[in-house]
Amino acid sequence: MSGNIALVAGATGLVGKELVELLLKGKEFEKVIILTRKPSGIKHAKLEEHRIDFHELEDYRFPQDLSHVFCCLGTTIKKAKTKEAFRKVDFDYPLLLAKKAEQQGIPQFLVISAMGADEKSSVFYSRTKGELESALKKLRLKGLHIFQPSLLLGKRDEFRLGESAAAVVARMVPFLFFGPFKKYKPVPGKVVASAMKQAALKGGQGVFVYSSDDIHKAGAERE
Numbered sequence: 636m637s638g639n640i641a642l643v644a645g646a647t648g649l650v651g652k653e654l655v656e657l658l659l660k661g662k663e664f665e666k667v668i669i670l671t672r673k674p675s676g677i678k679h680a681k682l683e684e685h686r687i688d689f690h691e692l693e694d695y696r697f698p699q700d701l702s703h704v705f706c707c708l709g710t711t712i713k714k715a716k717t718k719e720a721f722r723k724v725d726f727d728y729p730l731l732l733a734k735k736a737e738q739q740g741i742p743q744f745l746v747i748s749a750m751g752a753d754e755k756s757s758v759f760y761s762r763t764k765g766e767l768e769s770a771l772k773k774l775r776l777k778g779l780h781i782f783q784p785s786l787l788l789g790k791r792d793e794f795r796l797g798e799s800a801a802a803v804v805a806r807m808v809p810f811l812f813f814g815p816f817k818k819y820k821p822v823p824g825k826v827v828a829s830a831m832k833q834a835a836l837k838g839g840q841g842v843f844v845y846s847s848d849d850i851h852k853a854g855a856e857r858e
């Protein structure tokens with residue numbers, strides 16, 4: 636038995652789905668608990684699905700003996716409709732999860748932020764991500780891992796113009812992402828998931844921030 640038990644929020648998303656698949660594979664994690672608001676459709680002997688109303692996330696009690704909490708939650712302004720609703724998903728919920736992890740002394744907390752996260756940014760999205768990062772760093776988490784990917788690539792049920800355009804550009808003119816622009820290279824959701832799993836298993840104490848470049852490198856190491 637590995638002793639590793641993961642809780643994943645955002646398990647039905649682009650990165651979350653890939654992450655859950657990776658965590659269920661192999662022997663590193665003996666149980667994977669997913670926190671969802673709708674059925675995930677994933678069936679696996681090691682999987683436990685906790686369906687909740689996220690408005691009541693505060694009342695949700697973390698299961699005992701978690702070793703890792705992964706937060707892959709996120710939305711878009713288009714989907715959320717208002718800035719307040721966006722902030723709930725991209726700031727309030729991740730921070731609430733981190734506070735629960737802190738209270739229970741869970742060893743590792745891993746969260747997806749974004750490239751350009753900056754609490755002083757004039758761009759609402761980047762500012763929200765930056766504010767989340769700052770709030771998380773103020774907690775007394777044992778191991779805090781923050782991932783800052785560039786645009787994500789992968790199959791979605793919905794159409795996202797920015798991501799689709801980036802995917803086309805990355806395919807047609809790959810040389811665009813060299814030299815000083817290398818850091819902007821879009822990153823497949825699967826690669827982010829892999830970097831998260833690797834960091835989770837490395838563990839450690841303190842704050843670890845992974846740039847999009849770091850995430851790409853972790854993906855390359857795996858291959």
Ligand SMILES: NC(=O)c1ccc[n+]([C@@H]2O[C@H](COP(=O)([O-])OP(=O)(O)OC[C@H]3O[C@@H](n4cnc5c(N)ncnc54)[C@H](OP(=O)(O)O)[C@@H]3O)[C@@H](O)[C@H]2O)c1
Nearest residue numbers: 645646647648649650689708709710747749784785786787
């Ligand atoms: N897209 C990009 O290019 C990009 C770039 C850099 C960073 N990021 C960040 O990377 C993270 C993961 O992105 P992703 O594309 O994998 O996300 P995604 O596919 O949009 O999935 C988001 C996850 O959050 C859940 N969620 C959304 N709204 C919710 C709500 N109101 N209550 C409860 N759960 C909710 C979704 O659940 P349902 O399935 O139930 O909706 C889903 O599991 C996000 O934080 C995002 O900001 C994205």
